[in-house]
Amino acid sequence: MSELKLTVTPSPHVHSGNSLTAMMRDFTIALLPATIFGIYFFGADVVRGVLIAVVSALVWEGLSQWLSGRKLELGNLHAVFSGLLLALILPPGLPWWTILVGTLLMVLLGKEVFGGYGSNPFNSVLVAWVALQLSYPDYMAQWILPLADPATTSAPMEVFTSQGPAFVREYFSYTDLFLGRTAGFTGQVSALMLLIGGAYLLWRKTINWRIPVSYLAGVFLFSGVFWLLGTGAYADPLFHILAGGTMISAFFLATDLPSTPTTPQGMILFGLGAGILTVIIRTWGAWTFGAFYAVLIFNMFTPFLDKIAPEVYGR
Amino acid sequence: MSTIWQEFSKGLWKEVPPFRFVLGLCPTLAVTGKVSSALGLGCGVIFVLMVSNTLISIFKQYIPGKIRVPVFIVIIASAVTIVELMMEAYFYTLYEVLGIWIPLIVVNCLILGRAEAFARKNPVRLAVADGAGMGLGFTISLVVLATFREVIGSGTWFGLSVLPPSYIGFDLVQNPPGAFICLGLLLALINLISAKTESKRQEC
Amino acid sequence: MGDYLLMMISAIFANNILLIRFLGLCPYVGVSSNVNSSVGMSGAALFVNVLASTFTWLVYNYLLVPFQLEYLRTVAFILVIASLVQLVEIVLQKTAPALYRALGIYLPLITTNCMIFGTAVLNINQDNAFFDAVIYAFATAIGFSLALLILAGLRERFAIGKVPNMMNGFPIALISAGLMGLCFQGFIGLGQ
Amino acid sequence: MSIKEILRMVLVLTLVTGIWGGLLSLVKMATQDQIEYQRIKNVKAPALEKALTVEYTNDPVKERKKIRVGTDEAGNPIIRNVFIAKQNGRVVAVALEGYGSGYGGDMGVMVAIKPESNKVDGIAVTTHAETPGVGTKAMKSEAFMGQFSGKNISASFAPGGGIDAHSGATYTSEGIMQGVERATKIFSRNREKIL
Numbered sequence: 001m002s003e004l005k006l007t008v009t010p011s012p013h014v015h016s017g018n019s020l021t022a023m024m025r026d027f028t029i030a031l032l033p034a035t036i037f038g039i040y041f042f043g044a045d046v047v048r049g050v051l052i053a054v055v056s057a058l059v060w061e062g063l064s065q066w067l068s069g070r071k072l073e074l075g076n077l078h079a080v081f082s083g084l085l086l087a088l089i090l091p092p093g094l095p096w097w098t099i100l101v102g103t104l105l106m107v108l109l110g111k112e113v114f115g116g117y118g119s120n121p122f123n124s125v126l127v128a129w130v131a132l133q134l135s136y137p138d139y140m141a142q143w144i145l146p147l148a149d150p151a152t153t154s155a156p157m158e159v160f161t162s163q164g165p166a167f168v169r170e171y172f173s174y175t176d177l178f179l180g181r182t183a184g185f186t187g188q189v190s191a192l193m194l195l196i197g198g199a200y201l202l203w204r205k206t207i208n209w210r211i212p213v214s215y216l217a218g219v220f221l222f223s224g225v226f227w228l229l230g231t232g233a234y235a236d237p238l239f240h241i242l243a244g245g246t247m248i249s250a251f252f253l254a255t256d257l258p259s260t261p262t263t264p265q266g267m268i269l270f271g272l273g274a275g276i277l278t279v280i281i282r283t284w285g286a287w288t289f290g291a292f293y294a295v296l297i298f299n300m301f302t303p304f305l306d307k308i309a310p311e312v313y314g315r
Numbered sequence: 316m317s318t319i320w321q322e323f324s325k326g327l328w329k330e331v332p333p334f335r336f337v338l339g340l341c342p343t344l345a346v347t348g349k350v351s352s353a354l355g356l357g358c359g360v361i362f363v364l365m366v367s368n369t370l371i372s373i374f375k376q377y378i379p380g381k382i383r384v385p386v387f388i389v390i391i392a393s394a395v396t397i398v399e400l401m402m403e404a405y406f407y408t409l410y411e412v413l414g415i416w417i418p419l420i421v422v423n424c425l426i427l428g429r430a431e432a433f434a435r436k437n438p439v440r441l442a443v444a445d446g447a448g449m450g451l452g453f454t455i456s457l458v459v460l461a462t463f464r465e466v467i468g469s470g471t472w473f474g475l476s477v478l479p480p481s482y483i484g485f486d487l488v489q490n491p492p493g494a495f496i497c498l499g500l501l502l503a504l505i506n507l508i509s510a511k512t513e514s515k516r517q518e519c
Numbered sequence: 520m521g522d523y524l525l526m527m528i529s530a531i532f533a534n535n536i537l538l539i540r541f542l543g544l545c546p547y548v549g550v551s552s553n554v555n556s557s558v559g560m561s562g563a564a565l566f567v568n569v570l571a572s573t574f575t576w577l578v579y580n581y582l583l584v585p586f587q588l589e590y591l592r593t594v595a596f597i598l599v600i601a602s603l604v605q606l607v608e609i610v611l612q613k614t615a616p617a618l619y620r621a622l623g624i625y626l627p628l629i630t631t632n633c634m635i636f637g638t639a640v641l642n643i644n645q646d647n648a649f650f651d652a653v654i655y656a657f658a659t660a661i662g663f664s665l666a667l668l669i670l671a672g673l674r675e676r677f678a679i680g681k682v683p684n685m686m687n688g689f690p691i692a693l694i695s696a697g698l699m700g701l702c703f704q705g706f707i708g709l710g711q
Numbered sequence: 712m713s714i715k716e717i718l719r720m721v722l723v724l725t726l727v728t729g730i731w732g733g734l735l736s737l738v739k740m741a742t743q744d745q746i747e748y749q750r751i752k753n754v755k756a757p758a759l760e761k762a763l764t765v766e767y768t769n770d771p772v773k774e775r776k777k778i779r780v781g782t783d784e785a786g787n788p789i790i791r792n793v794f795i796a797k798q799n800g801r802v803v804a805v806a807l808e809g810y811g812s813g814y815g816g817d818m819g820v821m822v823a824i825k826p827e828s829n830k831v832d833g834i835a836v837t838t839h840a841e842t843p844g845v846g847t848k849a850m851k852s853e854a855f856m857g858q859f860s861g862k863n864i865s866a867s868f869a870p871g872g873g874i875d876a877h878s879g880a881t882y883t884s885e886g887i888m889q890g891v892e893r894a895t896k897i898f899s900r901n902r903e904k905i906l
Contacts, residue, residue: 068683101485109496113503113694115681121673122698130701135486286708293705300702303672340544341633379720386727388601392594393731397738400590404745407753415640418593422633424545491539492700499686499693506685590739591732 020117024077026206030197031084031252037193038088038186042144045092046186050084052099057083060107068112078117082106085125085252088187089245089292090132093144098136102128121303123256126296133289141288143183155184157244161288165235177242187248191241198251210267211260212250218275219246226283240279249278249291259299266305274298319444322437326448327455332425334456334505339425342416343457344494350473353461355409356416357454359398361447364426366394368434368446375435387430388421395420425453464488464497523654530658532706536634537666538699542659543634547667548692552678557671561664565657567607567629568638571600572656575639576649596639604629634663670695748772751792754837755808755821759794761835762823764860765803767796778901791897793905796823804832805905807897811889814882815840820890824864824898826906834859834891839883846883849876855884859891864899868892 038046057079065072086106090099109131110124111117117124133140143155156177160168176182180190187194201207224237240246254260254274261270274294281290326332333339339360346356367390371378378386399417402410410417420426429449434442465471468489470478487493536542543564550556575596583589608626611619629635638659642652673695682691752772759771771794779788796804806823818839823832836850849855855877859868866873868891876884898905 105487109694109698113499113683113686113691114677115683115686119677119680119682121676121695122702127698127701130704131487134490134492134701134704136483280709281705284709285706287705290705293702297702297705300669300673300699303676304668338545340548341541341637344544345541377723379716379723382720382724385598385601386723388597389594389724389727389731392597393735396590396593396735399593400738400742400746404742404749407749411753415637415644418596418640419542419633419637421593421597422636490700490704491541492697492704494541495538495693495697495700499690499697502693503685503690506687506690510685591735594731594735 020078021076023206024081026201026204027252028077028081028084030200030206031081031088031187033196034088034187034190034193034248035084037180037190038092041180041189042092042186045144046087048096049090049092049094049099049186050087052096053087053090053103054080054083056100056103057086057107060104061112064107064112065116070116073116076117079107082110082125085187086128089125089129089185089248089253091140091142091144091185093142094139098132098139101135102132105131118258120258122299123253123259123296125256126253126292126299129292130296133287143185155188155244155288156182156239157184157282158288160235160239160243161282165239168235168239172239172243174238174242177239182243184243185245187252188243188245191247194247194251198247201251201255207251207255208267210264211254211271214268214271215250215254215275216241216246216271218272219278220275222276223279223283226279234283240282244278244282245289245291246278249274249295253292254295254298259302261302261305261308263306263308265308266302269305269308270298270302273301319440322441323444323448326445326450326452328452330449331452331456332449333453334502338428339423339453340498342419342423343460344491344498346413346416347457347461347464347494347497348468348489349412350458350461350465352409352412353457354454355402355406356413356420357450357457359395359402359413359417359420360423360426360453361450362398363391363394363420364429364446364450364453365443367391367426367430368442369439371430371434372437372439372442378435383435384427384431387427391426391430392421425449460498460501463501464494468493523651526651526654527658527661528706528709530655531662531665532703533709535662535666535700535703536638536659537663538696538703540637542637543632543663546629546632547663547670547696548689551667551670551692552674554668554671554675557664557667561660561667563626563629564632564634564663565660567600567604567626568635568660568663569653569656570607571603571635572639572642572652574599574603576642576647576652579643580649592640592643596636600635600639634659666696666699669699751775755792755794758819758821758835758837759806759823762806762821762833763796763804764823764833765796765798765825767798767803769795769797771796771806776905778897778904780897780901795905802826802906805898806832807894808837809890809892809894809897811886811891811893813839813841813886814846815842818883818886818890820887820894822859822891822894822898824895826902829864831859831862831864831891831895834887836887839886841880841883841886846880849880849883849887852877856887864895868895 035046035050058074061079062072062074065074083103083106086102087099090102106124106128110122110127111120114120141158154162156168156172159171172182178191180193182189198212202209202212219240220237223235223240226234227236254271261267274297277294277297278291281287281293285293287293329335333343342356346352367387370390371387395418398420399410402413402417429445433445437445462472465473466477467485468487469484470476470482488497530536534540537544537547546560546564550560578595578599579589579592583591583595604626608619638656642655645655647655670692674692677691686694756772763771774795774797775792776795777790778793780791781789783789791807794806795802796806804823804825806821808819808821810817810819812818818841819837821835821837823834824830825832834856839846839850841847841850855875858874862868862873868874868888870876870885870888872888872892874884874888876888
């Protein structure tokens with residue numbers, strides 16, 4: 001019955017496994033600089049976390065595809081990429097079993113219940129992250145000390161949300177934030193490494209420039225306006241760009257194809273909206289990592305943003 | 316005798332609410348964080364359903380068709396008020412935990428649905444059987460869902476610990492979003508089971 | 520004014536009537552399969568919710584409380600709501616046939632919508648003053664509409680997607696609602 | 712629609728609501744005392760147990776007395792519950808609530824008084840809307856709350872009297888003092904009625 005339908009389907013329009021595989025390979029390669037930097041920085045905990053996440057994601061996905069009688073599609077590397085991405089946004093020292101729970105939720109609730117990759121309306125990695133955040137808030141805020149003599153063991157964005165912008169300037173320099181010499185999760189600490197990965201993705205045309213650029217612009221402009229209005233009460237825009245997972249959201253989370261709009265206008269609105277909401281949640285809301293919530297919240301509006309203009313071809 | 320049994324037992328699997336017969340979802344999600352509150356609300360629903368089914372069936376020929384819904388509503392709402400008063404007087408802690416969900420039994424579509432679809436057309440004994448079966452099925456469903464959510468969510472069942480003390484509760488299933496997800500997965504499981512049994516029946 | 524705004528933001532997002540308080544689920548899964556009927560349902564719900572909260576508040580505070588009949592709250596409210604829906608139906612049919620055609624089929628469904636009754640009871644439980652109660656009813660209905668529309672948008676997508684058979688219909692709608700609830704957790708802290 | 716039909720409808724509706732209304736008021740009357748007992752038991756009893764430090768053998772919630780303490784603006788009498796703690800039939804303490812205004816609005820303070828020595832036995836906060844972590848510091852502080860115990864009820868508990876406010880929680884402290892002051896005065900005025 002469904003074969004006869006001539007309808008416009010949601011992205012990605014990938015029918016041969018090859019292009020999806022190539023895309024996922026690019027995404028995985030783009031995450032490598034940040035991963036390697038994390039291993040150098042935090043040590044064996046990152047290796048352990050990444051291995052557990054990637055292997056368990058492959059196992060859960062294989063099991064669910066086998067149980068539901070579908071063709072095994074582990075070769076498309078999506079499980080590898082999403083496992084790696086999840087590992088990078090979790091605290092390095094997280095207990096092993098919470099990572100297993102996270103990857104199970106990622107595969108099952110994020111993807112398989114909707115019929116696999118491509119049909120998921122929400123970013124599966126973020127679904128897992130939010131579920132873990134809600135279930136194990138204590139573990140999710142336990143950081144490893146990155147340096148022998150750290151100024152603080154809190155992540156920069158935590159210092160901002162709990163103590164206010166004045167303290168941030170005291171503890172962290174822009175260089176530290178840019179290079180990644182702070183506590184936090186692997187995929188947040190080094191803005192530089194993520195920028196390298198993002199640049200690679202843009203050069204390979206794996207991602208469209210509209211979402212990352214408009215997302216970063218949204219964060220920068222919105223926080224900039226408030227910073228100019230009342231210095232002291234609000235953090236400066238550069239801090240908002242460099243800390244709290246803004247970079248990884250811009251290049252790796254907000255660019256998940258199935259859960260984001262496909263029209264040029266839709267993409268720009270998605271990026272701007274999520275960027276603004278990121279700053280709103282960080283400044284007035286209850287969550288330190290507003291960047292992730294903002295992207296996930298805007299996933300919900302994707303069907304409406306897509307209706308604004310016709311599909312863009314050759315994305 | 317067999318028909319009474321039929322009307323009673325259909326509420327337990329074939330038309331078990333709220334799984335087969337998706338009515339009364341709101342309380343199903345709201346009170347199933349703990350087995351004790353699920354059981355408490357279930358008992359309230361059984362009482363109201365039996366009272367309303369019995370009365371409506373007894374007086375069915377005296378209730379003019381045009382005003383039957385208002386009459387049903389008055390009967391149901393009064394039965395709910397009795398439950399409310401009784402619970403406040405004798406099960407105060409449960410009354411506090413269930414809170415708004417006791418008066419909300421009134422708008423539980425299941426009860427008006429049974430009055431409209433069954434009790435006003437059938438003799439008293441069948442209406443009683445139907446009410447008891449549907450109420451019991453509803454209660455069992457709530458308890459099943461609550462068991463899952465309480466054991467996974469906090470490692471206890473009916474307030475007693477059933478998992479080793481080192482178990483760390485999976486808070487997601489105790490939270491509102493987890494309630495939706497658990498019920499969704501349970502409905503999918505029931506879909507799967509009935510699809511399996513039906514295909515088997517066809518093979519025979 | 521600022522207080523009303525904060526109250527509204529909280530009622531729409533962080534304490535969404537549907538995703539967090541579980542009120543109004545039957546129409547939620549029932550009519551959310553396409554966007555157009557969701558818009559109709561939202562309009563009807565908004566209209567009736569505000570009216571019902573207004574009337575039930577008046578009945579409670581000026582009729583039940585003076586005569587010490589608070590225990591008749593449940594009976595009185597459901598009767599007020601049921602007759603209100605009937606009245607709205609008749610008035611709309613006579614005065615605004617176009618609006619009646621748009622909202623008409625959703626009105627009978629509203630009587631058993633727990634959101635209407637729930638909001639009325641919550642207003643009493645929270646000791647809301649009259650104007651607070653009206654604003655609260657308005658905000659909860661907006662929150663309901665928002666959740667309804669988002670779900671409808673997602674479900675229109677599922678219809679052309681490849682959702683597994685066992686998940687089709689209610690299961691996938693409920694799981695999506697759960698994931699939307701996870702998203703709405705992101706609003707915690709705003710407007711409180 | 713014929714007149715007969717309409718009449719029948721009206722008759723049925725009236726009968727149904729009448730019968731059910733009567734039945735409901737019966738249930739209401741039957742459960743009224745029990746409900747009041749449960750409400751007090753669950754809302755006031757925790758504070759009551761905290762305020763009463765003397766040994767007692769009865770259930771003070773069950774042996775409560777209602778006294779009239781005045782009239783409100785509309786002229787209706789204001790009734791307060793007084794809880795009587797007894798040991799082997801002898802009254803060892805009475806507890807009653809006084810209200811003061813704290814930072815976040817009215818707060819209720821349960822004050823237990825030993826009638827034989829006219830001394831305060833203990834106090835505890837029943838209801839309040841103070842800021843968590845700020846105002847609540849005062850009601851959790853032994854040093855502040857303990858000041859009242861053992862003081863004669865004729866002493867002044869009002870703000871500025873003999874009680875030191877908890878630093879950083881002045882409004883809450885003063886609310887509690889006001890509550891104790893009012894409760895002790897109510898007791899002194901109604902001593903005969905209570906005992």
